[in-house]
Amino acid sequence: MTDAEQPATIRLEVARYRPEQDSEPVFQGYDVPLMDDWAVLDGLAYVKDRLDGSLSFRWSCRMGICGSCGMNVNGEPRLTCGSFLAEYGDGPIRIEPLKGFPVIRDLVVDIDDFLDKLSSVRPWLIREGEEPPLTAEYAQTPEQLDAYKQYSMCVNCMLCYSACPVYVLDPDFLGPAAIALAQRYNLDSRDMGDRFDVLNLDEAVWGCVFVGDCTRVCPKHVDPAEAIQRYKLTAALRSVLPWSRR
Structure with missing residues (x-):
């Protein structure tokens, strides 16, 4: 040849x-x-x-x-x-x-820290006053599904963490994927949980400086930067209206 x-x-x-x-x-x-x-x-x-x-x-x-x-x-x-x-x-x-x-x-x-952060936001549907097994159906409208669907597309690839200048410098930062995952459940009409104690922290949404690289590198267009900014607004309103949870 x-x-x-x-x-x-x-x-x-x-x-x-x-x-x-x-x-x-x-x-x-x-x-x-x-x-x-x-x-x-x-x-x-x-x-x-x-x-x-x-x-x-x-x-x-x-x-x-x-x-x-x-x-x-x-x-x-x-x-x-x-x-x-x-x-x-x-x-x-x-x-x-x-x-x-x-x-x-x-x-x-090593992904152990990442998995710990995901589990810390209680990423499951919380139904107050109900004990499993849950047999009732909780129907949703297309609009209710659209409210959180974007944030449910995450595949836990951790690209957003690697691109995030805050997480690279401060491993205690909760991080883009975990916050977006929390928002996925916060915006789900079937969920009755309260994740304010996990998200309203300097190591969580308030640690984000909104560089936006997490959204730029996301292969599934989850837009974790938007999720973080939306919850900042929620947390700020809740400080004024403490009975408001969403």
Whole structure:
């Protein structure tokens, strides 16, 4: 095969961190086939399958639904299953773990803090005075569904956390996805809960400086920045009208 017949390749510069041998992350280069229909995730899979089986990263559905393949691609938080090699010209493409999270190995980050933040907003329908099992139906109008549907589209990919300058500097910040999730239930006509104690804090909505990068990088157009600003208004009104809960 002549040089002209050689398949085109693109170089991936992948952050490697193996705690048993590395004191800090290092970058390792791999050349992978440059296919028009290959996502960055396909390139990483090629590396693991053909070039270096020790590479560690998370993935599951490959369809932008599970949210598990989020990484920093050329400095931008992206779902690697939805970022295509052809988008990056001749390369190289630098792939790193999401910022703001402890790195376990290579591109795998520790998500325990993120999960704790999600659970802290009580992300379930709260029905006061009712004990499970709940057998009654609570019908909603299309307008009632539309009130919270946008915030229900989150896939917990954590891209918004990696893009958020507040969370990267202050890990105690509740963060965009958790606040948007709280709003998903606050605006649900079936919910009777009160999340004011979790959201009306300096480490929650008042910690947000409204840069808006969380919304910009969200692959599902959830708009967590809007969710935060809306609850700031709710919290401010409640300080004047304390009996108002929504």
